[in-house]
Ligand SMILES: NC(=O)C1=CN([C@@H]2O[C@H](COP(=O)(O)OP(=O)(O)OC[C@H]3O[C@@H](n4cnc5c(N)ncnc54)[C@H](O)[C@@H]3O)[C@@H](O)[C@H]2O)C=CC1
């Protein structure tokens with residue numbers, strides 16, 4: 001039986017108007033904790049809707065760019081304040097739509113607010129340098145100018161943080177925005193846009209178009225009115241964003257997958273290493289690009305580590321993220337659940353030992369949700385699929401090694417390079433790891449997941465396009481440099 005609890009319909013936001021798609025067709029957004037509950041409906045938008053949004057963003061470009069950084073910053077401060085007032089509602093929508101626990105959703109909503117405030121402050125900071133000219137009478141300087149219209153395509157795993165860490169810098173540096181959120185997280189995105197509307201952001205500056213990636217996302221990639229493309233999601237779609245951008249000469253930035261290792265050395269603090277593995281690997285049901293996925297453990301500590309890891313993982317409560325006692329929610333949708341279950345089957349077929357989990361929970365109360373048990377494999381070797389491919393689920397692969405050199409070699413033996421951790425007290429091991437590991441985010445005695453908004457974030461190898469997001473790095477993507485030469 002389908003329960004239509006709220007069943008509110010969310011529209012596109014184009015030129016400061018909430019409008020239906022020209023398709024007059026809707027997509028329902030399901031609660032992954034209960035497939036029979038419809039959280040709401042979103043627009044199944046068309047290319048024409050995207051074209052209208054891009055037109056509105058183009059029209060608004062000049063007015064927005066002409067405001068001072070401080071004026072744009074004031075809008076971001078106002079959006080942050082409105083979000084603060086609507087914190088509970090936004091966090092609850094996030095949990096209902098995407099499944100992560102309410103505690104995590106509240107933390108993510110607060111993070112979104114902090115990101116807005118950080119970038120609001122950027123409006124008052126320098127936008128260039130004075131460079132000595134060869135002619136002593138001339139003034140030479142650089143000034144950072146906006147790209148124009150930023151096309152933003154976001155995933156479902158951080159429905160508040162990722163749209164905001166792309167939109168806030170886009171806006172503060174003077175760009176206007178067309179955003180297409182993942183359809184699994186589009187209602188949460190619509191609520192953020194409502195906060196922008198309430199804060200009085202001018203007409204056409206922010207435009208939201210929801211719907212399918214293959215239609216809405218693809219049109220944003222191809223549209224010549226979109227000057228810069230920023231994307232977070234799978235490597236497959238990331239590649240097509242890059243190809244589309246290169247084909248028409250648009251600037252682009254990609255953040256994609258990870259296969260993040262944690263190395264546990266013989267001298268590691270056992271409790272800390274176990275807690276970091278669980279938190280980094282299983283929070284948000286393992287659906288983070290920074291999630292710990294490979295656990296490379298030195299043989300001297302292996303038995304103790306595995307025992308404690310299994311013991312602590314058995315304590316995890318799986319269920320509806322809205323409930324207080326629940327530590328791990330469902331996968332985001334049926335597709336993602338099936339992907340995770342099929343990786344578990346492949347792990348078994350390829351000879352890894354399934355030490356814990358691996359199934360859907362048997363609790364009848366959970367039968368309508370997209371749940372999977374936290375899962376631990378042992379005897380995993382480098383050639384196995386579960387040691388190489390991103391699973392994006394609560395699955396840990398334990399690998400035993402004799403030396404730290406071997407551990408490092410294994411850590412680097414994947415196509416990804418997003419985040420990596422080591423747990424050790426040995427300073428030589430720490431610095432060797434920091435020097436040698438192929439990852440954009442390097443952690444010592446800290447979990448692989450979780451990024452700080454004021455620091456650059458991005459990966460090496462197949463994990464990103466080489467560019468960085470957040471912190472001062474965001475300026476690199478969302479602006480172009482003008483070198484100005486003035487002679488009286
Ligand atoms: N790096 C990360 O944070 C994320 C990684 N993933 C990885 O991707 C896998 C699949 O998840 P999906 O939701 O299917 O990711 P996806 O890459 O298909 O979706 C990400 C965004 O791209 C859009 N999109 C999809 N097809 C498109 C196209 N042809 N043109 C333009 N935009 C398009 C989607 O609508 C969504 O807004 C996951 O299992 C995981 O491995 C997924 C989400 C986030």
Ligand SMILES: O=C(O)CCC(=O)C(=O)O
Nearest residue numbers: 157288289290449450451
């Ligand atoms: O670990 C985090 O906080 C951010 C992870 C992330 O960006 C992602 O999963 O897409």
